[in-house]
């Protein structure tokens with residue numbers, strides 16, 4: 001029987017990286033291809049334990065490079081595409097929106113063209129709850145798959161644009177697609193520019209933690225491995241053309257998250273520093289995951305178990321985040337793959 005080939009874009013990043021490891025270990029009968037440009041957010045050191053496995057492959061390429069992407073699809077004849085590659089940080093999209101359009105919109109369109117041309121069996125587009133905009137603080141309201149798209153940041157606008165292109169390729173060309181829209185992830189290998197890993201690394205080093213505005217904005221946190229299991233389920237069981245929201249009912253204010261980390265690490269709340277608010281800062285995200293639950297998904301982490309495990313992971317893997325903060329991780333690809 002032909003081995004199934006799975007192309008994972010953005011597999012050197014946080015969620016894509018966790019997903020690549022999950023797939024390589026769970027499906028030895030699949031060939032997993034990690035395609036990543038290795039921007040500042042791409043780190044291959046996290047794959048040391050799988051990089052010699054026979055079902056793991058790495059390709060450095062830009063998803064917006066049409067020639068390179070078409071040539072790769074021609075050569076490898078992929079069965080599935082799971083598309084994570086993106087510029088993902090809201091703050092960066094406020095200072096430099098252009099790269100968000102190039103990567104998130106144009107890059108997605110290039111992949112869609114390749115997927116269409118080479119007749120892949122499923123294209124899973126990993127999107128975000130941020131495309132729905134923001135909710136107010138009424139705890140009975142949630143984002144459903146029917147909530148209108150109302151993105152507020154250049155990042156979420158670029159993701160919403162890519163969602164619409166994915167949908168259009170299904171409607172126009174019958175490309176077999178799914179779109180997943182997940183809430184905030186946390187867990188191992190989270191890049192330390194995002195709230196949770198930034199807070200852990202700062203608190204461990206007794207440095208100030210910047211909390212935007214009054215800290216009352218709410219995010220709905222999901223452990224990255226629960227997200228990986230959701231995407232695995234959608235890849236194999238998702239109904240073509242459908243959107244699935246992913247979230248585990250773990251709403252917390254930013255201040256609650258920061259205080260939980262500080263108290264778990266036994267440090268003082270004096271480390272908290274309220275700073276100027278993010279422009280256009282979305283008030284609240286909260287996901288209704290009923291549709292995905294009906295497909296058979298059940299999250300395994302509560303926020304309490306997940307954040308405790310994550311804090312411990314950062315304590316046990318200080319070497320990992322220190323080489324991210326120092327920039328040393330960026331020379332790993334050259335040392336391991338090019339000079340070898």
Ligand code: NAD
Nearest residue numbers: 010012013014015037038039041042062063085086088185
């Ligand atoms: P990340 O920033 O950690 O990783 C992104 C990866 O994409 C990096 O490895 C980077 O090198 C790669 N990349 C960037 N531009 C590229 C290009 N032009 N060509 C090829 N590779 C490129 O992001 P993440 O937090 O892991 O998010 C992954 C996906 O999940 C994104 O699409 C994001 O919108 C979505 N998402 C993230 C969250 C979250 O909480 N982090 C929640 C829901 C959805």
Ligand code: DAU
Nearest residue numbers: 088089090128129130183184193194195210211212217254
């Ligand atoms: O909801 C899903 C989204 O979650 C993903 O689509 C994005 O890719 C991902 O980056 C994340 O976006 P957020 O903007 O919610 O995540 P971030 O960690 O940047 O911020 C979380 C909250 O914490 C947000 O309300 C802003 C606040 N914050 C963030 C940072 C970095 C602070 O108060 N201080 C900080 O230093």
